[in-house]
Amino acid sequence: MPERNTKETASLAVEQRWPLETELVGLRFDLVAEEAYELYPQYTIGLHAWFLGQIQQLDPELSAQLHDVETEKAFNIAGLSGQFSTHSRSLQLQAGKPYHWHVNGFTQPVVAVLARWLKQLPEYVALKNAPLKIRQVSLAPAPMTYNELATVESGRSLSLTFVSPTSFRRKGHHLPLPWPRNVFHSYLRRWNEFSSQPVDQDDFLDWVDDHVVFQRHELISEKIAAGKRGSVTGFTGAVTYGLGAKAERPEYVQLFYTLGHYAPYCGTGHKTTFGLGQTRLGWHLSQAEPQAVPAAQRLLADRIDELTTYFINQKKRTGGSRAQDSAETWATVLARRELGDSLQAIAKDLGIPYETAKTYSKLGRRSLREKE
Secondary structure, X not given: OOOOOHHHHHHHHHOOOOOOOOOEEEEEEEEEOOOOEEEOOOOHHHHHHHHHHHHHHHOXXXXXXXHHOOOOOOEEEEOOEEOEEEEOOEEEEOOOOEEEEEEEEOOHHHHHHHHHHHHOOOOEEEEOOEEEEEEEEXXXXXXXXXXXXXXOOOOOEEEEEEEEEEOEEEOOEEEOOOOHHHHHHHHHHHHHHHOOOOOOHHHHHHHHHHHEEEEEEEEEEEEEXXXXXXXXXXXXXXXXXXXXXXXXXXXXXXXXXXXXXXXHHHOOOOOHHHEOOOEEEOOOHHHOOHHHOOHHHHXXXXXXXXXXXXXXXXXXXXXXXXXXXXXXXXXXXXXXXXXXXXXXHHHHHHOOOHHHHHHHHHHHHHHHHHHO
């Protein structure tokens, strides 16, 4: 790749200044594919790894925390948006076409390291075999603090647009519906973790159950391979929530609107660090189009789901997370092998040894042959 022009780097960085006290910020990257590249359907794993690798160069401790800590993560990333074509069961990036990518941070340490990163931004987002040239970085959504969010203007309705598949975990299954309690629970968990203004979770969510209603919605469901293994059924589209006539408790009315404005920073539901649950404030259906999930990703997700069901039944263990996790891992390895991915790439993405991936692939193939 060519060396980056230092004047161009400086101009990118100058545009992205924000106050030192900033705790929440969103970055939009305008990218271009200089050639036609192929991406494997689970490329968001590569985006996730590349981003954390960038942070590691600046703050290894923070990068390890963002990668390893089991509690809420203080960042999320989107998948790429733009014009894809399906080629050989992979995703095709078109030469010269623009693509967009979002990164959000919502603690002061993460925002501070993002500011440092922008001052020495690389020329390319270095996806495996598909480098994307960074043309511009802009702020979306704008820099904020938690205190500023806590005083946003309230009203009687709130619209949110879910621009990437969004889902929740409920009793070991995916819930692909924007049920108010689940939606606001996902925001409140992060708010309580990072804002230093914790709220009684159960009491607020009971209030949501009693007083938050659907006023309008336009939704579709999509199945997608998301995260390191398994598939997710999620929804995209827009929802308008309203407050019932008996919704009292001004502090909870305010929190309802505050969390709605928090959503574009923190995302909705689970697997937000792998591109799911990207959320916009307002009704923006044009940003949540069905083709946002390319056919190759749906194909992989369907095959993973099919294999997961088979392996669980074949093992005769349908209960417990260990059986589900094991079946999803076997299914992901085998489905990606069927699509032509190398065992080395699969092992790296799943964070398992090469020999383990090789064993899973052999056992999965043998199991399928026995089925025939």
